[in-house]
Amino acid sequence: MADFxxxxxxxxxxxxxxxxxxxxxxxxxxRARRNLARARVAARRRVAMKGGQ
Amino acid sequence: MSSPALEIGALAAARNVVAxxxxxxxxxxxxxxxxxxxxxIVTMLFPLALNSEPSVLRTIAPGALWVALxxxxxxxxxxxxxxxxxxxxxxxxxxxxQPFAVLLLAKTATHWLLTGLxxxxxxxxxxxxxxxxxxxxxxxxxSVLLGSVSxxxxxxxxxxxxxxxxxxxxxxxxxxxxxxxxxxIFGARATQLAILGDSAAQPLYLLGAxxxxxxxxxxxxxxxxxxxxxx
Amino acid sequence: xxxxxxxxxxxxxxFYRVAGKLIPWFAWPAAVxxxxxxxxxxxxxxxxxxxxxxxxxxxxxxxxAWLSLMAYTVMAVAAGVGLIWRIKVGHAVAVAIAPVGxxxxxxxxxxxxxxxxxxxxxxWVWDPRLVFELVLLFFFMGYSALxxxxxxxxxxxxxxxxxxxxxxxxxxxxHYSVVIWRSVHQGSTVFxxxxxxxxxSMLWPLLVAALGYTFFFGAILLLRARAxxxxxxxxxxxxxxxxxx
Numbered sequence: 001m002a003d004f005x006x007x008x009x010x011x012x013x014x015x016x017x018x019x020x021x022x023x024x025x026x027x028x029x030x031r032a033r034r035n036l037a038r039a040r041v042a043a044r045r046r047v048a049m050k051g052g053q
Numbered sequence: 054m055s056s057p058a059l060e061i062g063a064l065a066a067a068r069n070v071v072a073x074x075x076x077x078x079x080x081x082x083x084x085x086x087x088x089x090x091x092x093x094i095v096t097m098l099f100p101l102a103l104n105s106e107p108s109v110l111r112t113i114a115p116g117a118l119w120v121a122l123x124x125x126x127x128x129x130x131x132x133x134x135x136x137x138x139x140x141x142x143x144x145x146x147x148x149x150x151q152p153f154a155v156l157l158l159a160k161t162a163t164h165w166l167l168t169g170l171x172x173x174x175x176x177x178x179x180x181x182x183x184x185x186x187x188x189x190x191x192x193x194x195x196s197v198l199l200g201s202v203s204x205x206x207x208x209x210x211x212x213x214x215x216x217x218x219x220x221x222x223x224x225x226x227x228x229x230x231x232x233x234x235x236x237x238i239f240g241a242r243a244t245q246l247a248i249l250g251d252s253a254a255q256p257l258y259l260l261g262a263x264x265x266x267x268x269x270x271x272x273x274x275x276x277x278x279x280x281x282x283x284x
Numbered sequence: 285x286x287x288x289x290x291x292x293x294x295x296x297x298x299f300y301r302v303a304g305k306l307i308p309w310f311a312w313p314a315a316v317x318x319x320x321x322x323x324x325x326x327x328x329x330x331x332x333x334x335x336x337x338x339x340x341x342x343x344x345x346x347x348x349a350w351l352s353l354m355a356y357t358v359m360a361v362a363a364g365v366g367l368i369w370r371i372k373v374g375h376a377v378a379v380a381i382a383p384v385g386x387x388x389x390x391x392x393x394x395x396x397x398x399x400x401x402x403x404x405x406x407x408w409v410w411d412p413r414l415v416f417e418l419v420l421l422f423f424f425m426g427y428s429a430l431x432x433x434x435x436x437x438x439x440x441x442x443x444x445x446x447x448x449x450x451x452x453x454x455x456x457x458x459h460y461s462v463v464i465w466r467s468v469h470q471g472s473t474v475f476x477x478x479x480x481x482x483x484x485s486m487l488w489p490l491l492v493a494a495l496g497y498t499f500f501f502g503a504i505l506l507l508r509a510r511a512x513x514x515x516x517x518x519x520x521x522x523x524x525x526x527x528x529x
Contacts, residue, residue: 004327007337007338007340008331008336008337008338009336009337010336010337010338010402013338013341013398013399013401013402014337014338014340014341014398016325016398016402016527017345017394017398017399018322018344019343020344020391020394020395020398021344021348021391021395022322022344023431024390024391025318025385025500028383028384028461028504029504029507030389031383032504032507032508032511033507033508035508035511036507036508036510036511036512036514039510039511039512039515040514042514042515043514043515043517043523046523047523050319143496210446210450214430214443214446214447215430215433218433218434220431220433221433224429224430224433227422227425227426227429228426228429228430228447230423231419231423231426231454232450232451234415234419235457274446274450277446278443278446281442281443281446282443283438283440284436284438284439284442
């Protein structure tokens with residue numbers, strides 16, 4: 001296990017790359033979902049305002 | 054009853070555009086003299102900022118020259134469409150019935166005569182000031198002249214996209230400079246070979262290919278860009 | 285026949301609904317394939333003769349690099365559809381892709397640096413492939429920057445679309461730069477005429493990860509495009525129905 005984490009001395013490069021890549025994936029999912037949620041809220045508000053006229 | 058604008062052929066219309074732009078340019082010499090001055094100043098900055106020892110300068114001369122050339126060219130694009138965009142002339146061109154791309158190409162060609170050509174002439178002198186041997190001047194002239202054609206043509210696309218925008222100049226640099234990188238690479242290489250006294254044939258051929266490619270594609274793209282901006 | 289399909293897909297409510305249904309079909313394969321691919325590459329694939337474990341960076345570097353090119357191409361095509369056929373959904377898709385493409389490009393560049401330092405001995409080198417990939421990042425940023433600078437939404441759509449199309453020449457440049465110029469960056473090891481030059485034990489996890497990333501791209505594209513389509517809809521009666529969604 002220790003060998004695995006050590007990555008024959010290249011631990012920093014390998015683990016940072018993977019952390020960065022996976023982190024970027026997760027971040028983009030989070031942002032995209034938040035984006036859609038906000039768009040829906042705004043759309044509902046627009047519909048409600050029109051209905052109120 | 055045909056519109057008066059169509060009573061002359063496209064080539065004659067283009068000639069009229071060239072004549073008009075040249076006349077207007079001589080009434081506003083600042084427009085095309087400033088990029089030239091900018092080029093000289095930027096070139097000057099390199100020996101001042103770096104080691105001014107001749108052998109070092111000669112090494113950086115091609116790069117410094119071409120960076121200054123690119124920046125000056127982008128600066129000069131400001132006046133390509135500015136006035137005609139403001140006073141509605143570009144709209145007249147679009148509505149005239151003449152091929153829009155031809156009229157804009159005429160403007161770009163005139164703009165090149167006023168900016169690209171003078172920069173190409175001053176280029177070898179700047180190179181010599183950076184330590185290039187006098188005999189390299191024709192080679193430097195050739196490389197800058199050929200490269201400036203692509204710079205003007207590709208620049209007309211960027212200028213069209215950013216026409217009339219508030220911080221258009223800064224945005225233009227951001228958008229255009231990446232597009233100009235191949236010209237920069239081949240041009241600097243050609244200039245470097247000329248300074249070293251070697252044959253610059255290969256990069257010059259590539260510059261020529263870029264120029265031809267730009268000449269075929271850029272006018273259409275520029276016309277589309279300007280149309281989009283005028284709507 | 286194909287045109288009716290395209291035009292139907294171009295209708296915002298239709299796109300919104302269909303995209304919503306499609307997302308799970310992209311998201312789940314993406315999650316599974318990426319997880320499998322990366323674990324396979326990290327744990328099971330054998331160490332390289334020259335680079336030992338440092339080469340394992342390729343399992344994140346290469347998919348991101350490939351996807352950066354794919355994302356830009358799809359963005360340019362979508363923008364082109366919007367510009368030429370005036371199908372607004374095209375612009376919405378392009379807008380949706382821009383930040384994602386920039387992310388792929390940035391991750392490709394940084395993981396590339398993390399691979400370059402132990403193997404070439406330097407973080408960065410002014411090499412054609414690296415330079416053109418960096419230029420790709422600038423084009424993604426330029427697309428968004430141009431949009432932001434133009435107030436009129438139609439002009440913003442069309443101007444940025446033209447920019448995206450003009451910039452597409454950069455994509456083949458990135459790929460073929462290692463062929464045209466002698467480069468520090470290794471030549472194509474997968475997309476070559478003689479077939480891949482990598483042993484199967486190393487190649488398979490890479491392909492799995494790359495496929496996973498492609499599905500991921502599809503999922504994110506649809507997710508973001510749905511939001512964009514929604515934001516653009518000013519009137520549409522279909523908005524009321526979606527309140528139940």
